[in-house]
Amino acid sequence: VLNPAALALVVAGLAGIATPAWWAGSAGLLPFVLVAGVLVVRRLRRYAFVGVYLLVGGGLNLASSVAAGEAVPAAAWAVVASSPVLFLAAFMLTEPLTTPPRRWQALTVAAVVGVLDGVAFSVGPLHSSPELALLAGNALAFVFGQRRGVRLRVLRREPVGADTVELVLAPRAPLAFRPGQYLELCLPHPRPDARGTRRMFSIVSPPARADEIAVAMRLPERPSSFKRAVAELEPGRVLTATGVHGDFTPPADPDTPVLWVAGGIGITPFASMAAAGAARDAVLAYRVPDADDVPYAEVFEKAGTTVLLFAPAPPAAPPRGW
Incomplete structure (x- = not known):
């Protein structure tokens, strides 16, 4: 405090x-x-x-x-x-x-x-x-703000793309947030590199799922010490966060149309927005290296989001509305 x-x-x-x-x-x-x-x-x-x-x-x-x-x-x-x-x-x-x-x-x-x-x-x-x-x-x-130590128990770690993993966490107390906001996750681990033990991640899940908070990250071939520690997390491990932050949130009026522009893992805040406001008139312009490897494609398809996909080659089977 x-x-x-x-x-x-x-x-x-x-x-x-x-x-x-x-x-x-x-x-x-x-x-x-x-x-x-x-x-x-x-x-x-x-x-x-x-x-x-x-x-x-x-x-x-x-x-x-x-x-x-x-x-x-x-x-x-x-x-x-x-x-x-x-x-x-x-x-x-x-x-x-x-x-x-x-x-x-x-x-x-x-x-x-x-x-x-x-x-x-x-x-x-x-x-x-x-x-x-x-x-x-x-x-x-x-x-x-929510100036308290947020305790998050690891529930599971799931792949959501070729090199992208989603970390699903259960907060010990209700965590209020708006779609598009992020939390700063703290993961102490042996021999951390220069990037440290704290990292900011957009919340992927919608606020309605208060019992589960999901964040996603890319795991490159040569990951940082933080991401190596994430890859070794086991269910039940308790992590801490410094609270919820950020102003990158959708307009309060659900009738306001929006254009979302993202590349790679930058899609995560828009996944939360799409899941939270399925009726919103939204267009997503998304750039990926592989059109068949699109994280959270089902979220945008369910929300009815119009997706403009930018990739070297078209997908084998484009989802509806893409």
């Missing part, structure tokens, strides 16, 4: 143990924070999230310094090089475990943290600080 480093700083300050200080907010560490921060934000694709915080929090800190009589260039340099603004934005704010599931929610959290970080205030023993602002954003993110 709360960032442990920020919580420790607040508790230490309230208890009088120490005066909280962000060691990363210094000119000497600026090049390292800047380079590593860009890599983190690029990896997470949280450009707007980080940008809103920097615009609001950095802007308010700059305005406060200028209002106190400091020259604009010096004030701007102090915000960038002598405060934890960049470190908080790139590393602390973007932690997936404390990030809301929807884009608008994330932008709201970023703005709230920016305001609380940039405006000086005092409420009893609490004083404005970057760590307190971050904790407030964490609390708001908790209110927005």
Whole structure:
């Protein structure tokens, strides 16, 4: 729920143990924070999230310094090089475990943290600080999303194509989601490679099947350590997920026609949408290397989806509507 480093700083300050200080907010560490921060934000694709915080929090800190009589260039340099603004934005704010599931929610959290970080205030023993602002954003993110450890028991592993496998999982508690959303699956395994033990997967199953959650993935000839671990999963193994995320959902009005464009394993969110809204006027443009190896063909056929198949050669027996 709360960032442990920020919580420790607040508790230490309230208890009088120490005066909280962000060691990363210094000119000497600026090049390292800047380079590593860009890599983190690029990896997470949280450009707007980080940008809103920097615009609001950095802007308010700059305005406060200028209002106190400091020259604009010096004030701007102090915000960038002598405060934890960049470190908080790139590393602390973007932690997936404390990030809301929807884009608008994330932008709201970023703005709230920016305001609380940039405006000086005092409420009893609490004083404005970057760590307190971050904790407030964490609390708001908790209110927005399913911020709990999602436990998923492996039911079975099924092939859905020549090199594609579906993992069917049973959540211990009901899991609310919308078609097209994804979950971040955690699979600890020995000797993980550089890609780590967490991976994001679109939910293939429709929300109506709340007792079973299915995700699918491609297993290439030379898989990552994560996918090798998936190939060795046995029924009964309990996995964890960090919740449900994503804004790639269909229009709320079922009468709105849609065009879906996908290639390869990118078909998975559309399978969930098709299964959930069988009456929707939908056209799927799908590119595959083998027209006879199309994952979830039966789902789109049952939903009545018009499928435009792009492949080197036509299928031997095209399904109805293709």
